[in-house]
Each structure stands twice: as structure tokens, then as C-alpha cells.
Amino acid sequence: MDVYKYVCDADxxxxxxxPEEAYEEFNSFDGRPRAQKWKPIKVAWYEVGExxxxxxxxxxxxxxxxxxxxxxxxxxxxxxxxxxxQHDSRSHPPIAAIHVLPILDxxxxxxxxxxxxxxxxxxxxxxxxxxxxxAGFPMFRIKGYEFAHVFVTQPFRxxxxxxxxxxxxFKKLP
Numbered sequence: 001m002d003v004y005k006y007v008c009d010a011d012x013x014x015x016x017x018x019p020e021e022a023y024e025e026f027n028s029f030d031g032r033p034r035a036q037k038w039k040p041i042k043v044a045w046y047e048v049g050e051x052x053x054x055x056x057x058x059x060x061x062x063x064x065x066x067x068x069x070x071x072x073x074x075x076x077x078x079x080x081x082x083x084x085x086q087h088d089s090r091s092h093p094p095i096a097a098i099h100v101l102p103i104l105d106x107x108x109x110x111x112x113x114x115x116x117x118x119x120x121x122x123x124x125x126x127x128x129x130x131x132x133x134x135a136g137f138p139m140f141r142i143k144g145y146e147f148a149h150v151f152v153t154q155p156f157r158x159x160x161x162x163x164x165x166x167x168x169x170f171k172k173l174p
Contacts, residue, residue, distance in 0.1 A: 001129070001131050001134060001135065001153055001154060002153065002154040002157070002172055003127065003129055003134065003151055003152070003153055003172070003173050004151065004152050004153075004156075004157060004170045004171055004172055004173065005149050005150075005151060005171050005173060006062055006139070006149065006150035006151060006152050006168065007168065007169045007170075007171055008052075008054050008055065008056035008167055008168060008169070009052065009054075009167050009168065009169050010048070010056045011048070011049070012048075012049045012050060012052070012167075013048070013049055013050050013051070013052030013054070013055065013056075013166070013167040014045055014046060014047045014048055014049065014050065014051050014052065014055055014092065015045070015046045015048065015055050015056040015057070016043040016044065016045055016046070016055045016056070016057050016063060016085070016087065016095065017043060017044050017046060017057070018041055018043050018057065019041070019042065019043075019044075022041045022043075025041065026057070026058050026061050026097070027058075027147065029060060029061055029097075029099045029100075030103075030146065031100075031101050031102070031103040031141070031146065033081060033099075033101070034081065034083075034099060035081040035082075035083060035099075038081075038083045038084075040083070040084045040085055040086045041085055041086065041097075042085070042086040042087065042088075043057070043085050043086070043087050043095075044087070045087060045089045045092055050166070051065075051091065051092050051093070052065070052166045052167025053065040053067055053068040053165040053166050053167050053168075054068060054165070054166075054167035054168050055092075055095060055167065057097065059147075059148060059149050059150070060100070060141060060146065060147050060148060060149060060150055061097050061098070061099070062097075062098040062100065062139075062150055063085065063095050063096065063097055063098065064082070064095065064096055064098055065093045065094075065095055065165075066093045066094040066095070067093065067163075067165065068160075068163075068165050069082060069096055071159060071160075071163035071165060072156070072159055072160070072163075072165075075138050075155060075156065075159050076098075076138050076139050076156070079100065079101055079102050079137060079138065079139055079140070080098050080099060080100050080101060080139060081098070081099040081101065082096045082098060083096055083097040083098070083099055084096045084097075085097055098139075100139050100140065100141055100150050102137050102139070102140040102141065103140070103141045103142070103143050103146045104133055104134060104137065104140050104141070104142060104143060105133065105143040106129050106130050106133040106134050106140070106142060106143075107124070107127065107128065107129060107130070107142060108128040108129065108130050111126075111128035112124065112126055112127055112128040113125035113126035120144035120145065121142070121144040121145040121148075124142075124145065126174060127173040127174060129173075134153060137153065138152060138153050138155050138156040138159075139151070139152050139153075139156060151173075157170050
């Protein structure tokens, strides 16, 4: 199964940034549900190019435009929380932070090249996934590396491309 790192095209598309006091909230996206207590956070837009469907925020917190949400939530709904964000821009669509809930122990420790620290993974030089552990998960994070990146599988990529959504760069992992 093909796996990709979720990477926003920050060179071509506008980004969003939370206020400083909200970083702690986003850094607590640890896979435990939080939608019932969610209060929308107001973000600021940073215009660097075009308005896309996946504005960068933080590596482990994807953001979907209203259009991306409409197209992708049928695929990912049971694996994420869709948490509305607020902004004042009239030239940008409504957006939502996506709390990716699955944190999977899915790397083959004998074949993947992993840099370990006592508290978890600090880097991965070569990814080798245990396929049956990621099957059925269009979006996930890696246990011990959950605050670094989000990963997506081929069905997610196909849904993005079929809907002609803009703003992601798909880098297939070896």
C-alpha cells in the first residue's frame, strides 16, 4: 500500500497561524477525542500566493477548506475530528483543523531506519510499514512520532486528486 507524508505546499498557497496562546491546544492533539469541548480558535491568514484547500498550520494538525471537508469527510470521518477555526478574511473560505485520531504502531522495527530518543522517535530515515496495521486508515499518525507528521494512504490521495483539491504535495514514502 502506498503511504505519503501529508505535506502542504507552503511555497504556493496561503497559510494560517494561530495566536501564541493556542499552540498548547494544538500540541495537545494526542489522539484522544476533544470535539465536545472544542471552542473555535481564531487564526490569521498569511498570504504567500494562492488560496488552497489545505492551508499549512502545524505538521501534525492538517487544515481543510470547506471544499476539502465536503469532499474528504466521507472518507476520513471515522478517523478524524473536524474542528472549526475562525478567521476574518473575506477572501478565504471557512476552514477546520483536522484532529487525526489513529496513532498506530505501524513501523517494522527490523526494516525501518528509526532514530530513537528515550521519549520516542526523533527521526525516520527510511519508512517500512506493516501493511495490515495501516489497512483501512486513510489518515494516521505514527506512535512515538505523533506530534511530527500526519500520513495518508492511496485512497486519500485519489480522493484529493479526483476532487481537484489544491495545496498538497504527495511524497511517496519508500
